Amino acid sequence: MSGWVVGGPAVADDGEIREVAGAALVRAGGRWFAVDDECSHADCPFSVDGEVDGTTLICNCHGSEFDLESGAVLLGPADRPLRRRAVRVRAGVVEVETGGDGPPGPRP
Numbered sequence: 001m002s003g004w005v006v007g008g009p010a011v012a013d014d015g016e017i018r019e020v021a022g023a024a025l026v027r028a029g030g031r032w033f034a035v036d037d038e039c040s041h042a043d044c045p046f047s048v049d050g051e052v053d054g055t056t057l058i059c060n061c062h063g064s065e066f067d068l069e070s071g072a073v074l075l076g077p078a079d080r081p082l083r084r085r086a087v088r089v090r091a092g093v094v095e096v097e098t099g100g101d102g103p104p105g106p107r108p
């Protein structure tokens with residue numbers, strides 16, 4: 001079953017990563033994305049060890065890189081994609097869907 005969890009104000013600088021109900025809510029390229037907040041290599045949390053370059057999410061634990069648009073691995077050692085979460089913006093607040101495999105969030 002899925003639902004929506006408030007992720008805070010919809011205003012943020014590119015590169016910001018927030019932990020929201022087990023998801024990493026990421027501001028990148030002027031858009032919002034959300035993926036599970038565990039690197040698929042060895043579970044490092046992106047909200048602690050993550051970095052953003054364009055729409056690439058980098059795990060600084062061992063250097064894996066992921067495409068935020070698709071969740072795909074761009075650079076190992078990770079060999080599994082990230083599970084994406086849907087994102088929506090309502091009344092100036094960004095929300096993350098719990099559960100599911102949603103598309104990248106809207107451009108507010």
Ligand code: FES
Nearest residue numbers: 039041042059062
């Ligand atoms: S835990 Fe992320 S690259 Fe190893």
